[in-house]
Amino acid sequence: MSKTRKDRSDIQVGNLEKKHDLDPGTIRNPDDSDARSDKELGNLERSYGEEALKDILDPANQPPPEQTTD
Numbered sequence: 119m120s121k122t123r124k125d126r127s128d129i130q131v132g133n134l135e136k137k138h139d140l141d142p143g144t145i146r147n148p149d150d151s152d153a154r155s156d157k158e159l160g161n162l163e164r165s166y167g168e169e170a171l172k173d174i175l176d177p178a179n180q181p182p183p184e185q186t187t188d
Contacts, residue, residue: 127160134159 125134131145132155145153148166 125159127158127163129159131155131157131159131162 125137129137131153132142134140135142135144135155142155143152145162147153147162153162
């Protein structure tokens with residue numbers, strides 16, 4: 119069983135969405151506007167607080183990984 123790693127604060131929002139297999143534009147500002155894809159996660163957390171992103175990045179809210187059969 120692998121341990122879940124914390125995302126670095128210098129990752130950009132666009133790369134974070136790709137890493138977690140989220141659709142582009144999934145990570146939004148608290149005022150419901152789309153977060154810029156080139157904005158860093160640490161800046162977003164400093165501006166709006168860590169709680170704003172907690173629901174989006176919670177592993178329980180992630181879709182199950184696609185399984186391939188060979």
